[in-house]
Amino acid sequence: MRFKASIQNINTFTKLTASLNSLGPLAWVKLSDDQVCFTIIPEQGTQVWAVLSIDAIFETYTVQSAANNVINLEVPLTSLTRALKSALNATSAQLRLTKKDNTPLLALTIVTSSSSNSYAAFPTATANNHEDAFDVSYDASLGGGPRETIVTQEVPVRVLGPDTVAGLHEPQCREPDVHIILPPLLQLKSISDRFTKLALVGKSASGSTAARTRLDMAANMHGCLRMSITTDAMSISSVWTDLNNPDLDPGQVAGGEIGIAEHPSTRMKQLGSADGRSDEGWASVRIDGRDWGKVMSVGRLGGRVIACEFILRLAPADFATRHNHTAPASSDTDRYPGFCHEHALILYVYLPSDNGEDESVLTYYVSSYSA
Amino acid sequence: MVLLNFTLTPEAAAKVHDLLVCLGKFSDAVAIEARRERFTFTALNSSKSAYAALSLDSKQFFTNYECVPSHGGPDGRFTCSMYTKALLSVFKGRLYDPLGRDGAIDRCEVSVQDRPDETQCRFIVKMVCNQGVIKTYKLTYEAVDVMHALFDRNVAKNKWSMHSGALKEYIEYFGTKTEMLDIFAGEDGRAIFKSYTEKISNGKEILKHPLVTAVAVNTSDFEEFNVQPGLHIIISVKDFKAIVTHADTLKTNLKAYHSQPTRPLQFSYGCDGLLCEFTLMTSGDYNAAATPTPVPQQVPSRSDSRAQSAATERAESRSMRSEMPPPVEPASRRSTRRRNPGSRKASSPRSAEPDPESLFVRQEEEEEDARWEPVDYNNEEGESLGWDASAEHNAAAFPTFRDSGSLSRTETEDSNEALAPTQRVSQIKGLW
Numbered sequence: 001m002r003f004k005a006s007i008q009n010i011n012t013f014t015k016l017t018a019s020l021n022s023l024g025p026l027a028w029v030k031l032s033d034d035q036v037c038f039t040i041i042p043e044q045g046t047q048v049w050a051v052l053s054i055d056a057i058f059e060t061y062t063v064q065s066a067a068n069n070v071i072n073l074e075v076p077l078t079s080l081t082r083a084l085k086s087a088l089n090a091t092s093a094q095l096r097l098t099k100k101d102n103t104p105l106l107a108l109t110i111v112t113s114s115s116s117n118s119y120a121a122f123p124t125a126t127a128n129n130h131e132d133a134f135d136v137s138y139d140a141s142l143g144g145g146p147r148e149t150i151v152t153q154e155v156p157v158r159v160l161g162p163d164t165v166a167g168l169h170e171p172q173c174r175e176p177d178v179h180i181i182l183p184p185l186l187q188l189k190s191i192s193d194r195f196t197k198l199a200l201v202g203k204s205a206s207g208s209t210a211a212r213t214r215l216d217m218a219a220n221m222h223g224c225l226r227m228s229i230t231t232d233a234m235s236i237s238s239v240w241t242d243l244n245n246p247d248l249d250p251g252q253v254a255g256g257e258i259g260i261a262e263h264p265s266t267r268m269k270q271l272g273s274a275d276g277r278s279d280e281g282w283a284s285v286r287i288d289g290r291d292w293g294k295v296m297s298v299g300r301l302g303g304r305v306i307a308c309e310f311i312l313r314l315a316p317a318d319f320a321t322r323h324n325h326t327a328p329a330s331s332d333t334d335r336y337p338g339f340c341h342e343h344a345l346i347l348y349v350y351l352p353s354d355n356g357e358d359e360s361v362l363t364y365y366v367s368s369y370s371a
Numbered sequence: 372m373v374l375l376n377f378t379l380t381p382e383a384a385a386k387v388h389d390l391l392v393c394l395g396k397f398s399d400a401v402a403i404e405a406r407r408e409r410f411t412f413t414a415l416n417s418s419k420s421a422y423a424a425l426s427l428d429s430k431q432f433f434t435n436y437e438c439v440p441s442h443g444g445p446d447g448r449f450t451c452s453m454y455t456k457a458l459l460s461v462f463k464g465r466l467y468d469p470l471g472r473d474g475a476i477d478r479c480e481v482s483v484q485d486r487p488d489e490t491q492c493r494f495i496v497k498m499v500c501n502q503g504v505i506k507t508y509k510l511t512y513e514a515v516d517v518m519h520a521l522f523d524r525n526v527a528k529n530k531w532s533m534h535s536g537a538l539k540e541y542i543e544y545f546g547t548k549t550e551m552l553d554i555f556a557g558e559d560g561r562a563i564f565k566s567y568t569e570k571i572s573n574g575k576e577i578l579k580h581p582l583v584t585a586v587a588v589n590t591s592d593f594e595e596f597n598v599q600p601g602l603h604i605i606i607s608v609k610d611f612k613a614i615v616t617h618a619d620t621l622k623t624n625l626k627a628y629h630s631q632p633t634r635p636l637q638f639s640y641g642c643d644g645l646l647c648e649f650t651l652m653t654s655g656d657y658n659a660a661a662t663p664t665p666v667p668q669q670v671p672s673r674s675d676s677r678a679q680s681a682a683t684e685r686a687e688s689r690s691m692r693s694e695m696p697p698p699v700e701p702a703s704r705r706s707t708r709r710r711n712p713g714s715r716k717a718s719s720p721r722s723a724e725p726d727p728e729s730l731f732v733r734q735e736e737e738e739e740d741a742r743w744e745p746v747d748y749n750n751e752e753g754e755s756l757g758w759d760a761s762a763e764h765n766a767a768a769f770p771t772f773r774d775s776g777s778l779s780r781t782e783t784e785d786s787n788e789a790l791a792p793t794q795r796v797s798q799i800k801g802l803w
């Protein structure tokens with residue numbers, strides 16, 4: 001069993017593990033020849049099934065094992081994130097699977113030289129101290145050459161056998177009623193966080209111990225998204241309009257054109273209106289506000305660009321379109337939640353890629369309350 | 372009865388704050404030992420594995436220092452012990468602020484009231500602020516006998532020295548929950564700082580094991596590296612972090628002296644009349660590798676060695692005064708400070724929480740990251756919605772009243788330097 005890879009995009013990798021870590025402490029990592037999968041299945045709450053192309057995070061990549069060159073690992077995300085964070089300024093970072101005292105571990109080797117003389121660049125309080133005067137001339141004589149430091153971070157992991165993971169399956173879901181592209185996640189997160197907080201205040205005032213924070217999330221096929229919360233004392237909602245409901249690709253829907261005509265979302269299109277005032281045509285799902293806050297943590301992967309430059313693209317929930325569409329022009333993250341009426345909420349988060357051939361997608365199966 | 376008075380500049384008071392923060396990581400209480408020629412803070416941790424002595428030179432560190440112990444002649448001393456937190460609430464952060472914002476002081480005057488004709492013994496700190504505001508704090512103290520850990524540098528054959536800024540970078544790589552630090556002198560021209568935790572258990576628990584971090588540094592990056600190759604020496608990573616963080620506030624070189632594992636190790640650094648020495652317990656090879664334990668060239672019997680080290684310590688402390696580096700001219704020092712007004716804030720350990728008034732733009736990455744973190748609704752007392760039902764709005768409009776309390780009012784009446792804060796509300800109603 002061998003795994004060795006140099007990390008190409010340390011920033012993306014760190015943000016990925018950090019946002020996954022908000023949902024659960026452990027990840028099932030599946031390393032294979034053509035992709036890397038991260039799966040989080042917490043005891044309760046939202047599941048994430050992330051499929052990444054190799055070059056989304058790695059550069060040179062070798063994986064060998066007796067089981068079809070697939071390695072399954074259980075990885076503590078807090079340690080991995082911490083380790084990756086220390087590599088943010090590295091000149092090179094390499095990850096490999098190794099063993100020490102019979103314990104398997106992922107060893108992250110970081111070479112850093114950025115630290116060279118960063119402290120000596122400023123005059124110090126003791127600049128006229130003899131020793132420091134010596135330092136300066138010493139550094140100067142070396143031409144201020146970079147100091148190379150090698151940092152090794154060892155993350156303990158557990159190797160999972162093929163039979164252990166054989167029982168883990170991605171959830172199945174029927175065709176969605178509504179699919180819509182979410183508004184900028186930062187905006188969405190700040191509003192849903194505020195709603196959740198209000199619900200908690202209301203609960204603690206009424207003396208109820210089990211504070212429930214049920215957000216009602218609804219969308220129609222006319223570009224509207226409504227988020228609301230109702231407690232004994234209040235009812236608040238925010239409505240977004242003019243969002244995009246991506247068109248379905250006939251090539252990807254079972255039954256082609258006929259399939260689209262019979263698709264639930266086509267029927268939903270006949271109901272409701274674009275101003276969001278109609279009571280009809282909404283598909284809604286009840287989610288836990290705290291859990292939603294953890295899901296929104298994925299917004300960091302899109303970076304700052306999101307709010308201003310946002311590229312929309314087709315992605316009906318549950319379809320296999322993810323292998324088909326063309327590359328985004330900019331490096332943005334696109335999100336398409338699928339609303340299955342009163343049933344489930346699925347979020348697809350597409351990561352930017354350089355060549356557009358191999359898409360990386362994170363699928364969030366958001367836990368919901370039954371009606 | 373003792374006579375002890377001294378005055379600190381804002382910079383020196385800020386340094387007292389920094390050193391108290393550091394000592395607070397070792398012990399709840401600090402001991403104070405005042406002598407004619409120096410003032411020393413000491414702390415010993417609860418497991419007695421770490422001892423810190425931070426000496427302030429009477430001539431260099433203070434603008435004015437006067438200490439006449441009640442007895443003991445020239446070698447006499449005044450000793451007491453106080454809670455670190457109590458002192459820290461007096462020596463707050465941001466005492467030194469070139470822009471003179473809230474919290475900045477003009478000078479700090481300390482005196483000890485310990486006379487038979489007084490009813491109370493108090494450690495009195497007077498913070499003279501701008502605009503003539505004087506804050507007086509009277510702290511209680513406990514009279515204790517101060518003990519010192521002895522360290523014999525003659526026996527410590529191994530030593531190294533490195534700039535605290537570089538070490539600060541290294542400690543930032545370490546995982547959060549590790550316990551031990553192994554400092555290893557490799558035979559290939561590298562030294563390795565390795566933070567780790569002793570094995571807890573196996574099986575599923577293995578995934579909860581903290582990160583093991585090894586930082587390999589070329590020995591040429593040290594200012595001095597003179598350690599027997601192959602030697603492992605192990606200390607607590609928490610102590611090391613506290614020491615390096617403090618040394619970094621002074622931007623000095625950190626020197627380490629040690630002999631062999633299980634014998635004490637000493638870190639030493641200082642500048643401008645401040646000398647910091649930390650004596651730490653060490654342990655041996657953590658994985659019991661076949662490294663020959665070096666035998667000290669001379670192993671005196673226990674009592675001998677005690678006497679000997681006691682003697683050297685005394686000799687050392689004497690010579691300390693002459694070894695102190697010459698003072699930096701205050702003017703030039705101030706100017707370097709001015710150029711970089713946020714430097715203290717940035718380097719002080721307190722700066723963990725972002726300062727809303729900071730001149731510096733916070734690291735965008737971190738800010739960005741924090742924004743994406745799920746909100747912890749259980750731990751957000753400060754931000755919870757609601758209103759203040761305490762009807763103390765008037766009091767809140769006069770923070771000065773509350774802050775100085777009755778003590779300072781009596782004080783300000785005595786000294787004619789300040790106006791008593793007794794303007795009638797009716798006179799200033801135009802403000803509302």
